[in-house]
Amino acid sequence: MNSPETQVHHLDGVRILDLFAGPGGLDVAAHFLGFKSIGIEWDRNACETRYAAGLPTIHADVSVMRETRFDEIPRSVDVLAGGPPCQSFSVAGNGAGRRALDTVKEFIHRLVDGEDEARIDKDLHALGDSRTALVLEPLRWLLKAIETEGRDPYKVIVLEQVPAVLPLWEVYAKLLSGGEGRLKGVKYEADFWELKTEQFGVPQTRTRAVLVARLPGHGAVEPLEATHLPFELHRGKRNAAQADMLPTDSAIPETKQRWISMAEALDAASKLQGSPVDVARLRTGDKMKFFVVSNYGSGGDPKNRGRRLSSEPAFTVTGKISRNKVYKSIAEYEAGRSDRFTIPESGVLQTFPHNFPWSGKDQAQQVGNAVPPRLGMHVLGRALRGNAPSDKELAAASIWPSVSRTTTEDLRRLGCGDQSQCPPESHKVIGSRRKSAP
Structure with missing residues (x-):
């Protein structure tokens, strides 16, 4: 100094x-x-x-x-x-x-x-x-x-x-x-x-x-x-169709708010002036729907990659977040056409300012x-x-x-x-x- x-x-x-x-x-x-x-x-x-x-x-x-x-x-x-x-x-x-x-x-x-x-x-x-x-x-x-x-x-x-x-x-x-x-x-x-x-x-x-x-x-x-509220994931009992079935804040009787999803956080950040977060590629029509396949294994099996819907919170953001694969549809997944979170998007999932x-x-x-x-x-x-x-x-x-x-x-x-x-x-x-x- x-x-x-x-x-x-x-x-x-x-x-x-x-x-x-x-x-x-x-x-x-x-x-x-x-x-x-x-x-x-x-x-x-x-x-x-x-x-x-x-x-x-x-x-x-x-x-x-x-x-x-x-x-x-x-x-x-x-x-x-x-x-x-x-x-x-x-x-x-x-x-x-x-x-x-x-x-x-x-x-x-x-x-x-x-x-x-x-x-x-x-x-x-x-x-x-x-x-x-x-x-x-x-x-x-x-x-x-x-x-x-x-x-x-x-x-x-x-x-x-x-x-x-x-x-x-x-x-x-x-x-x-x-x-x-x-x-x-x-x-x-x-x-x-x-x-x-x-x-x-x-x-x-x-x-x-x-x-x-x-x-x-x-x-x-x-x-x-x-x-x-805490996020409770009941593995094996959820599929992509459930994305629209998750409860809204108004449907929860408790005074606490529902957890914040990836889609909500990224969408809010993308609407700020001059934001480097551009989620247009993750939208289908006027809705943002995607799912993330983790870089890490699940249940002790390194080949069993965990998955999260855009309507859910992200996995723990680690230094390997850029290796997580993002898909807009099952068709993209089957075709092997994946996207990645950008650094600004990863930062938003950590609650850093968008800019x-x-x-x-x-x-x-x-x-x-x-x-x-x-x-x-x-x-x-x-x-x-x-x-x-x-x-x-x-x-x-x-x-x-x-x-x-x-x-x-x-x-x-x-x-x-x-x-x-x-x-x-x-x-x-x-x-x-x-x-x-x-």
């Missing part, structure tokens, strides 16, 4: 530090709630998207940043947020993290008890998957703030991960509530939940483990209240790695204000404000100005030509 004048301009009033920030799911959520954030992200491509979106960013390794550059974090930051990489805990991954859950719980206690961190790092390395250790980083950042002179403990902590990490969030919550060891008597009100994204207006089925902790004085941390400026390479992976901003708005709203986002805030979240090239360049200099402090190989130079994201 360089140019102090530039830093002051873009970082003034920043409250939220987003570890493992990705392209900015939590930062987008914070923006629409009226909070300023700064993210730490090691992937150059995700950083390019963040710069284009006007999101303050430090292009660095989270661990290195904590160890050697902690003083560069604005002192106005009082909220710690993050979603550590989940591949080693994910059901879709190799399972190393799941098998090591009990071991990682021990590491959490060892950190708080004050054991030598060099020894802890050595033992973590022996686990064989460096990503597993990253779930400890939020705790290490909290301990760093508590133990650094002139810094205050974070007032609020917000963490999210795949459901398999819920037992670790339980350990986090108990330790944060106890205030023992290196926490030095700092106690939090803390709770954790498993949340289904479609119950918060996200047009996809995705389950996340979320922890929220706050210093006393702001009341107990209350569970989030779902705004939409979010996806940049750099591996954009599908960026979309899949992100926290759905709409879920983020509900989580941050509860954590920072004690209430859900308003209808006005949610409506505004469909359009991203334009960002000048000057701002993007300022943020790139702020985040990548000293390339020697960026992750190794991320600015690799071959001869006189630089290999980088566009």
Whole structure:
């Protein structure tokens, strides 16, 4: 980070530090709630998207940043947020993290008890998957703030991960509530939940483990209240003809709204001025009807690809969403004529604004790695204000404000100005030509 004048301009009033920030799911959520954030992200491509979106960013390794550059974090930051990489805990991954859950719980206690961190790092390395250790980083950042002179403990902590990490969030919550060891008597009100994204207006089925902790004085941390009904898929009892038979909101007696379908989300985005989402190819007459065949197997059979109707929420949006096949009809399916979701369409299914400026390479992976901003708005709203986002805030979240090239360049200099402090190989130079994201 360089140019102090530039830093002051873009970082003034920043409250939220987003570890493992990705392209900015939590930062987008914070923006629409009226909070300023700064993210730490090691992937150059995700950083390019963040710069284009006007999101303050430090292009660095989270661990290195904590160890050697902690003083560069604005002192106005009082909220710690993050979603550590989940591949080693994910059901879709190799399972190393799941098998090591009990071991990682021990590491959490060892950190708080004050054991030598060099020894802890050595033992973590022996686990064989460096990503597993990253779930400890939020705790290490909290301990760093508590133990650094002139810094205050974070007032609020917000963490999210795949459901398999819920037992670790339980350990986090108990330790944060106890205030023992290196926490030095700092106690939090803390709770954790498993949340289904479609119950918060996200047009996809995705389950996340979320922890929220706050210093006393702001009341107990209350569970989030779902705004939409869960999506229940009764496999084997549905066919394409049922697309018009699904209940409408008026047919449901409960006060909650029905989940949002792919067709509803994409159609709404396509009607916004200047939208890059063009769903004309998915329409038959004046109706949008299609079905999606997943890239993943179902029921333990890799050849049994799951299917979703356009009148249903999407499958979990992953980095492989561009491999999902979209068909308008059975005839297209039988003929092998498939379509794909574009990056803007994939972003909309993640509840990013329709015009979010996806940049750099591996954009599908960026979309899949992100926290759905709409879920983020509900989580941050509860954590920072004690209430859900308003209808006005949610409506505004469909359009991203334009960002000048000057701002993007300022943020790139702020985040990548000293390339020697960026992750190794991320600015690799071959001869006189630089290999980088566009």
